Amino acid sequence: MNDSSFQDIQSVIEDDLFPDVDLALRRGCHIDRDEPDRYAFLSDAQLVLEEFYRRYGCELVHTSDGFFYLLPQTDSMGRRHLSAGEMLVGQTLALLYLDPATVQAGGVTSQDVVASRLAGLINQQELIRALNPRRRRYDERTAQRTVRDEILKAIRGLSGLGFVDLLDEGQLRLRSSVLRFADAVRGLADPGEAMAKLVAEGKAVVVDGSEDDEDYDGDDESAEEAP
Amino acid sequence: MNDNFLRVIASLHRDGVNLDLKTVDICFLVALHARADQSGLTCFEEDVLLDVFEQVCDAVEADADNVAKRATHAIQRLRDQRLLARVDGAGVVRAGEYALTQLALGIIRFFQADEALTRESLTLLTKTLLASLAEAKANAKQATSPEQWREGVIGPLRVTVGDLVGGIERRQRGLDLQQEQVQKRIGELLQEDWFGAIDQCQSLLDETASTLAELNTVLLSDTNQIQAILSDIEQLAAMADMSDAEQTVHRVGEQVDRVAAWGGARQRAWSDFYQYVHRFLRDVVRLDPDRAISERLRNRLADWPSQPFALVIARTPSIRLLRESTDRVERPPVWQPSRDREQQIEDVIPESDLVTLEDRVRQSLAEDPERLADVLEEVLPHVAAVHRYVSVGRVTWQVAKEARPQSPRERDWKPILNDIEIEDWQLRNGRPHRSSGQPEGQA
Numbered sequence: 062m063n064d065s066s067f068q069d070i071q072s073v074i075e076d077d078l079f080p081d082v083d084l085a086l087r088r089g090c091h092i093d094r095d096e097p098d099r100y101a102f103l104s105d106a107q108l109v110l111e112e113f114y115r116r117y118g119c120e121l122v123h124t125s126d127g128f129f130y131l132l133p134q135t136d137s138m139g140r141r142h143l144s145a146g147e148m149l150v151g152q153t154l155a156l157l158y159l160d161p162a163t164v165q166a167g168g169v170t171s172q173d174v175v176a177s178r179l180a181g182l183i184n185q186q187e188l189i190r191a192l193n194p195r196r197r198r199y200d201e202r203t204a205q206r207t208v209r210d211e212i213l214k215a216i217r218g219l220s221g222l223g224f225v226d227l228l229d230e231g232q233l234r235l236r237s238s239v240l241r242f243a244d245a246v247r248g249l250a251d252p253g254e255a256m257a258k259l260v261a262e263g264k265a266v267v268v269d270g271s272e273d274d275e276d277y278d279g280d281d282e283s284a285e286e287a288p
Numbered sequence: 289m290n291d292n293f294l295r296v297i298a299s300l301h302r303d304g305v306n307l308d309l310k311t312v313d314i315c316f317l318v319a320l321h322a323r324a325d326q327s328g329l330t331c332f333e334e335d336v337l338l339d340v341f342e343q344v345c346d347a348v349e350a351d352a353d354n355v356a357k358r359a360t361h362a363i364q365r366l367r368d369q370r371l372l373a374r375v376d377g378a379g380v381v382r383a384g385e386y387a388l389t390q391l392a393l394g395i396i397r398f399f400q401a402d403e404a405l406t407r408e409s410l411t412l413l414t415k416t417l418l419a420s421l422a423e424a425k426a427n428a429k430q431a432t433s434p435e436q437w438r439e440g441v442i443g444p445l446r447v448t449v450g451d452l453v454g455g456i457e458r459r460q461r462g463l464d465l466q467q468e469q470v471q472k473r474i475g476e477l478l479q480e481d482w483f484g485a486i487d488q489c490q491s492l493l494d495e496t497a498s499t500l501a502e503l504n505t506v507l508l509s510d511t512n513q514i515q516a517i518l519s520d521i522e523q524l525a526a527m528a529d530m531s532d533a534e535q536t537v538h539r540v541g542e543q544v545d546r547v548a549a550w551g552g553a554r555q556r557a558w559s560d561f562y563q564y565v566h567r568f569l570r571d572v573v574r575l576d577p578d579r580a581i582s583e584r585l586r587n588r589l590a591d592w593p594s595q596p597f598a599l600v601i602a603r604t605p606s607i608r609l610l611r612e613s614t615d616r617v618e619r620p621p622v623w624q625p626s627r628d629r630e631q632q633i634e635d636v637i638p639e640s641d642l643v644t645l646e647d648r649v650r651q652s653l654a655e656d657p658e659r660l661a662d663v664l665e666e667v668l669p670h671v672a673a674v675h676r677y678v679s680v681g682r683v684t685w686q687v688a689k690e691a692r693p694q695s696p697r698e699r700d701w702k703p704i705l706n707d708i709e710i711e712d713w714q715l716r717n718g719r720p721h722r723s724s725g726q727p728e729g730q731a
Contacts, residue, residue: 165475
């Protein structure tokens with residue numbers, strides 16, 4: 062017995078929240094319990110919307126961590142993969158989310174903590190190469206500045222996708238959706254198998270480290286041009 | 289720093305004043321103060337001191353030996369540090385009587401004020417505040433003179449109510465501190481024992497939840513009642529034309545507003561924290577009892593540069609609006625041949641000056657000058673210096689035309705006005721000569 066207040070797609074579309082939620086999902090946003098109205102709407106209309114987005118070749122994913130996002134599975138809708146900076150910063154944020162020190166602060170951390178945690182986990186040369194992929198030669202000072210800029214850019218990008226909230230004075234509030242970056246290490250399976258499963262489900266792609274283009278594949282170009 | 293302070297500091301340093309209190313000493317002081325309050329004592333006999341110390345030891349150090357000896361040392365320590373003073377003056381004649389000094393009372397009051405918030409104390413404060421306000425309202429209704437207003441309403445509002453609201457604000461600071469400690473403790477518990485800390489964290493969260501509920505019922509609902517009574521008193525004061533009372537009520541109302549605003553803000557913040565930690569315990573800690581995900585994620589992140597992958601997300605491109613096509617008309621640029629538009633400036637003597645010059649020459653010739661130089665010396669001073677050279681030619685031309693110059697073969701050079709020199713002519717007479725011949729002199 063479906064106790065949802067939405068019985069058909071018409072009633073969902075007529076809801077005041079639909080345009081806002083639909084646009085956010087299509088832009089790649091992740092919607093979690095920190096947005097109670099939008100999350101409640103999606104939970105309520107989940108069955109209808111899953112069917113609706115399936116016709117666009119997309120899956121409306123609802124995770125056990127309590128957030129929704131739209132996963133394109135065909136080329137009907139545009140898609141992209143996250144940049145190197147976004148991936149490195151995103152995984153660092155997930156690590157911070159799991160840290161008891163962040164729990165003590167109610168899920169709030171700072172940009173400086175993110176940068177310092179990332180620098181502590183990845184060798185500086187590798188970090189510079191990952192975030193300056195097109196440069197073979199570089200001045201160390203300039204490269205370090207570029208890394209800092211890339212980290213800030215990635216944080217802003219991830220904020221637009223609903224992974225963090227930007228607060229005043231360089232503070233960030235981590236949202237449960239950052240746990241999507243931990244998908245690759247969940248379960249007891251071999252890490253390689255877990256990654257292969259993610260790729261098979263279309264949730265992730267294996268990229269070349271020097272790749273700077275964020276487009277997933279050439280077919281996306283045609284999808285982007287559709288009005 | 290004035291001389292008084294310097295003297296006090298010097299005296300403290302000279303006497304080597306210091307305070308060294310153990311926890312049991314402070315407990316002893318607080319217990320003595322409580323006993324004095326209970327029994328209405330102004331001073332304590334030695335037996336009472338020993339009895340109170342024994343009770344303190346029972347409460348804080350149940351297995352302590354030689355309580356009587358420890359009490360003697362404790363009393364001596366307090367006397368040495370001027371916290372306890374002997375007040376009977378009987379010396380060795382009989383057992384002494386002791387009283388708490390101002391220093392001891394100050395220490396006791398500080399620790400009482402800093403006591404952590406309890407439900408009873410906050411409830412007591414707000415209920416006492418309501419009772420005081422109700423009494424002030426009753427007095428306001430019966431007051432018929434300014435004296436009665438001052439004694440029954442303004443005084444109590446300023447002193448009693450002000451103190452109570454101040455007490456509530458102190459309790460708020462205690463509550464803030466308590467919440468801070470809860471958050472810190474939850475972090476420490478998870479750090480020490482990830483999965484095993486769930487129950488303890490849960491009980492700490494329950495503590496926060498009960499504090500939140502208390503805050504909601506005590507502060508927010510009582511605040512409304514307090515504001516209602518204050519509003520009634522303000523109305524009565526307005527009717528009695530007591531502006532002092534109105535202002536006092538207004539000030540108390542502002543304090544109560546601050547209390548309510550604090551309650552609302554803290555309730556939101558602690559409620560967010562409560563939900564966040566609850567979700568964290570349920571979604572993260574329970575599902576990952578060994579903290580394996582953190583460890584694997586740390587390794588995965590360290591390996592990412594050599595094994596990069598990226599998450600896929602939707603990206604709807606923005607709509608492209610094409611511009612309408614239009615025929616372009618090539619317009620030739622505006623062009624004009626260049627030319628030199630600057631004109632050479634030529635110095636000329638104004639026409640009026642020429643006429644004047646001619647008239648002056650004629651006047652000079654009318655006086656029968658003997659030489660051309662005489663005419664020039666007469667005329668040139670009236671001509672501007674820059675035009676003199678040209679004017680010499682004009683004058684010579686006119687003289688040649690209107691007089692009868694004679695010129696020997698060898699003519700003398702004669703300076704005129706120091707800056708011009710001419711070959712001079714002799715004039716037969718200065719009268720104008722209409723039928724002029726060839727000029728015989730030149731400048």
